[in-house]
């Protein structure tokens with residue numbers, strides 16, 4: 001049976017890394033009789049807004065809903081904004097409308113040379129997953145008027161019992177399959193919403209007596225991620241803290257080009273690199289495709305194809321074992337197409 005994949009290349013380097021990843025998936029398909037893909041490409045993003053007036057046309061949304069999974073590049077351009085000053089963010093609309101409450105952001109160091117931190121590698125691995133709540137938190141204020149011309153503007157952090165319970169449960173379930181440690185990142189020393197989140201985390205944690213749990217304040221986590229990233233297994237946090245910390249985390253394993261992600265709910269999943277559209281390097285064949293290729297591996301795993309997913313991840317890992325095989329963002333000389341070809345050769 002064919003897997004129906006909605007393909008949303010988006011803006012900037014989105015198409016560069018998406019089409020590179022489609023090449024990898026096609027190569028895998030040609031070697032795997034039980035695997036076949038149907039790609040349904042949709043125009044979504046800032047360029048689509050300029051063309052049609054909508055960054056997420058209804059037809060594209062329906063195609064995402066009907067697909068087995070969605071593979072997305074990146075969306076948004078800093079100069080393309082709504083009249084109120086905010087950027088278009090169809091990826092957030094998709095998370096909210098499809099109820100993709102768990103943003104899974106694995107952080108893994110493949111080669112010691114790729115980290116700005118010293119002393120990490122096979123002996124002392126950096127290997128954790130940040131689980132970002134993706135449907136509420138501080139982001140729930142995003143649809144408020146950006147600037148009403150008054151003297152004040154407020155963004156309210158919204159945490160619901162349902163939202164906190166389900167993301168914490170997802171994090172504990174993941175930790176149970178990994179090294180059985182789950183860390184909540186909050187700001188429960190100051191914010192009432194975070195005291196509430198912590199209480200729910202502890203309640204859900206009672207269902208997982210085999211998983212060690214701990215709490216860390218978000219400011220301290222910004223320090224610990226740099227000082228002792230090997231201390232973490234699964235980290236769960238609200239939307240905005242997860243947005244910020246996942247970029248910091250990408251920075252300790254080689255940068256945004258090394259950070260895959262999956263936004264998953266109970267029935268739908270969207271897989272995309274954590275990075276943006278990088279307009280500074282778009283269309284130059286220098287974007288790092290690794291984050292998107294690893295996101296496609298996460299997609300296959302989520303679709304129940306663990307073996308092909310492992311084959312992609314192992315191929316990436318073998319390529320990265322050779323420090324000369326890097327794109328310019330990681331001080332290498334390979335272009336997007338050459339890096340993609342190297343992964344395909346390892347498949």
Ligand SMILES: NC(=O)c1ccc[n+]([C@@H]2O[C@H](COP(=O)([O-])OP(=O)(O)OC[C@H]3O[C@@H](n4cnc5c(N)ncnc54)[C@H](O)[C@@H]3O)[C@@H](O)[C@H]2O)c1
Nearest residue numbers: 074075076077078256257274275276277278281287288329
């Ligand atoms: N998920 C998404 O679609 C997403 C995520 C973040 C930002 N954005 C949007 O992207 C635009 C640019 O945002 P930004 O500059 O803050 O973040 P960005 O992630 O696009 O770029 C940050 C830096 O990382 C580099 N970079 C990012 N991905 C790379 C890759 N694959 N290979 C090599 N270098 C890479 C860029 O060149 C830049 O120097 C904005 O419009 C923003 O809203 C979209």
Ligand SMILES: CC(C)[C@H](C(=O)O)[C@@H](O)C(=O)O
Nearest residue numbers: 076089091092243246274276
């Ligand atoms: C571009 C932006 C809307 C998006 C977010 O804030 O979720 C990005 O930063 C991410 O991490 O996926």
